[in-house]
Amino acid sequence: MTLETLRIKEELRTLIDDYATLGDEKKISQVMDLFTPDVKYDVYMNNSLISTVSGRENMERDFNKHAADVKTYFTINGQHKVIIDGNVATGISFSQLKMIRENDGKDILSDYSVRYEDNYVFQDGKWLIKERTGYFLIIETKILSN
Incomplete structure (x- = not known):
């Protein structure tokens, strides 16, 4: 594996981590x-x-x-595998995504186990997500006791 490949993999990992972090902070325009x-x-x-x-x-x-509609987001990213082909790449990543919404005065926690399949492109000096498919594989909800 070349240093260039390692650099690109790190940039792509940062991209998906930025997606999670900015999303958790509700910085939608930055997402x-x-x-x-x-x-x-x-x-x-x-x-x-x-x-x-x-x-x-x-x-x-x-x-x-x-x-x-969401009071709180919390995301943990797991494994991330990419295949790079010049200025395009594909990737698979896994996330644990938690959301708290209020319903009838009660906080409801939704816990999602998600597999993302992405297509990336290098454009204007940076990697971007061109296509993303989220597969919400496990979904759990419960009322939080405060």
Whole structure:
């Protein structure tokens, strides 16, 4: 493995970690900077496509709407495997994503185990996510006792 390959892998890992960190902080406009303008983002739950969005502007609107309903996000990223081919790459990453929403005055914790499949592109001197598919594989919810 060359130093260049290691550098690119680190940049791609930073990209997905930035996505998680900025998302947890609800910095949606900064999250959008991690995607190409023509991004495509699909979400599957229980093997069913529940959401698809194309374009950074549409995605920002959807993310802001979602963030308005969530009191707290907390994400932990796990393994990240990439295959690099010049100025494009593919990757698979795993995340544990927790969200707290309020419902009828009670805090509800949703805990998601997610597998992301990404297509990356090197554009304007940085790596960006061009396509992302999130597979929410395990979903648990419970009422939090405060």
